[in-house]
Amino acid sequence: MEERLRLAPGGLIALDHEGYIVDVNDTFLNELGYEKDSLVGNHLEYLCGTSGKIMFHSYFYPTINLYGHVKEFLVKFSHSDGHDVPFLLNGRRYQSEDLFRIDIVTLPMTRRLEYEQELRQAKDTLQQLLDEQEAVLTELQKINDEIQTKQLRLTEINNNLILASNLDTLTGISNRKHMQETLVRLVYNFWKTGEIFSLLILDIDYFKRVNDTYGHPVGDQVLVKLAAILKKQAQHEYTAARYGGEEFIILLPGASEDLAVQFAEQLRVAVQETNWDEVSGLTISIGLSTSGEGDDQLSILKEADDALYASKHNGRNQVTHFNTLAERT
Amino acid sequence: MSKEIRERNHINVFGKGSKTIVMAHGFGCEQGMWQYMAPAFEEEYQLVLFDYVGSGRSDLSAYDPDKYSQLHGYAEDVIDVIEALDLKDVIFVGHSVSSMIGMLASLKRPELFDALVMIGPSPCYLNKEDGYKGGFEESDIRDLLDMMEMNFTGWASYMAPMAMEQPKETKEVQDLEQTFVSNAPRIARQFAEVTFLSDYRETLHEAKVKTLILQCAHDSIVPVEVGEYLHQAMENSELHVLDAKGHYPHISQPEQTAAIIKDYLARS
Structure with a gap:
């Protein structure tokens, strides 16, 4: 090797096909404290620790044989005094007709590695x-x-x-509080949009007699049974509520006077035709009102109540709409 | 299925002959390592080369860390490859860790294998308390993993904030750089762990397929005694010690290695 290469600012190693060291320059020898004679003829793995040996054999050696070069391969070589020195290796396969060499350039990278370790x-x-x-x-x-x-x-x-x-504890349908809240909404909606609604109030005919004759438990049963009929008739669009005692109210959003009367009549008949054997028959009286100019929740309730009073007064088991009262008197 | 596996394991089939040799690369490598030895078989055998999932040009997105946390996962690859090509009675040539992978596959599906050729095999790379000398201490393996980490791009530069997303290595990434394992550092690390921490000594006596053990006299990774150990433990095996250095006789002495294998196949 000529002098300039021997003193090049980087280590130079030449390996044969199997990885034995054929030649090495002074720079590399000085960095690791070896004499040339002690390295040439040895396998490169002589300088590697165990892990370096595996890296050399599982990465460096096959790579250089398959691709002809290896770049920036990090490996630790043992200094003659025993400590490890990390090197960066670039290797290239040189092949001519009669010569096969793996040429390697080495740079020590102790400080670089420290940076990297920090990272x-x-x-x-x-x-x-x-x-x-x-x-x-x-x-x-x-x-x-x-x-x-x-x-x-x-x-x-x-x-x-x-x-x-919102529910009445005995009958399970809406209670008075919920009915009143719903009524307020309907009134407010009527004021705002003019959408009419009707209010139906009903009372069981001679309910006191039922209680007196059959006892309160049977009276309660009757209330529950009637509530179920109301709920069924009201379906989802109307709200059936227990107003108190044996009085019930059904709110009928969107229902005109005619529609309300029709509904009430159906309801009255449905109740009458129900089997009430436990109390030997039962009927209801109904009063109706429909929202009109100047109405509020109090007036509309009062009107329906007046109509109910008229139904009772006129013989019970009948339907009266408030609007027909004036005509009669 | 078969087309999927062909692509997944980047299978290459060539050569002429009715008998098939499947060649399987070892840790850190890919099928390209067979290029020096394969020509010696092309005229007489059909050759099948492939990459394990996670290596070479395999489909990295098919990598499943659970499946490949044992050599059995890689043995599945071998069986998949053989089945995808509708083969049986193949001659399986495995290098290094692939030797054990081939043996595990043959235990599972003996009818697929006619013979195993193990190049530089080891059932266990660690020195064990029972006196077995695999060649390495656990600290060596940790050192190795450290060295790998520092050598392969993607480790040191794989800064923590990015690690959060754990992106799956895609085909595109894979195509960017076609070098040994360096593009999939996490896979390479796991393969290294699975390989170097494996211990399949207990299963050796189950192996029934006839086997040629090829051991370099001066192997740098596997002590020569390990070849003898394997030969003792596997009833239907033959041991051939090559006067060679290193761990890659099929690269450093391809003609000689091929001749030994051919001789074995002709005799058995």
Whole structure:
């Protein structure tokens, strides 16, 4: 090897086909503290630790044979005094008719590696922090999920409570409070949009007699049974409610006087034709009113009540609409 | 299915002959490693080369860390390849860790294999407390993983914030750079762990397919005693120690290696 190559600012190694060292320059020898004679003829792995040996055989050697070159291969070589020195290797396969060599250029990279170690350490620290953050986030997410589940449950309970507070405990249909709230909405809507509605109030004929004759438990049964009929007739569009005692109200949104009378008549007949053997028959009297100019929730209730009074007065088991009262008197 | 596997394992079939040789690369490699030895068989055999999922030009998106956390996962690849080509009674040539992979595949599906050729095999790379000398201490393996980490792009530069997303290696990434394993550092690391921490000594006595064990006298990775150990443990095996250095006789001495294999196949 000529002098300039021997003193080149980088190590030079030439290997034969199997990886034995054929030639090496002074720069490389000085960096590792060896004499030329002690390296030439040895396999390169003589300089590698165990892991370096595997890296050489599982990466460097096959790569250079398949692709003809290896770039920036990091490996640690043992100094003659025993400590490891990291080197960066570039290798190239040289092939002529009668010669096969693997030429390697080496640069020591102790300081570079220290930088890299610092980077890797920083990376590991970051990764650890991220993992911790991730764990906290997962925990938070879990807590959040639990809160959401509980909130859903609470909402459900709340909705049930609202529903329960709207219902009459005996009959299970709407109670007076709910009826009044609905009535206020209907009145307000009538004022705002002019959409009419009707109010039906009914009373069981001679209910006092039922209680007196058959006892309160049977009276209650009658109320429950009647409520079921009202609910069935009202279907979903109308609201049937127990107003108090044996008085019931049905709110009929969108129903005109004629429609309300028709509905009430059907209801009266339905009640009359129901089997009431337990109390030897039952009828109801009905009073109706329909929203008109100047009406509010009080006036409309009063009108229906007046009509009911007329039904009772005129012999019970009949339907009266408030609007027909004036005509009669 | 068969087309999927052909693409997944980048299968190459060539050569003429009624008998088929399947050649399987080892850790850190790909099928290109067979280029020096394959020509010696082309005239007489059909040759099948492939890459394990995670290596070479295989479909990296098919990599499943659970499946490939044991050599059995790779043995599935071998069976898939043989089945995809509708073959049986193949001669399986495995290099290094592939030797054990081939043996595991033959235990599962003996009818697919006529013979195994193991080049530089080892059932266990670690030195064990029972006195077995695999050649490595666990600290060596940790060192190795460290060295790999520093050598392959993607480790040092694989900064933590990006690690959060854990992107799946895509076909495009894979096509960018076609070098040994370096484009899939996590896969390479797992393959290294699975390979160097494996211990299949207990299964050796189950092997029934006839087997040629090819061991370099001066193997750099597997101590020569391991070849003898395997030969003792596998009843239907023959051991041939090559006067060669290194761990790649099929690269450093392809003609000689091919001649030994051919001789074995002719005799058995």
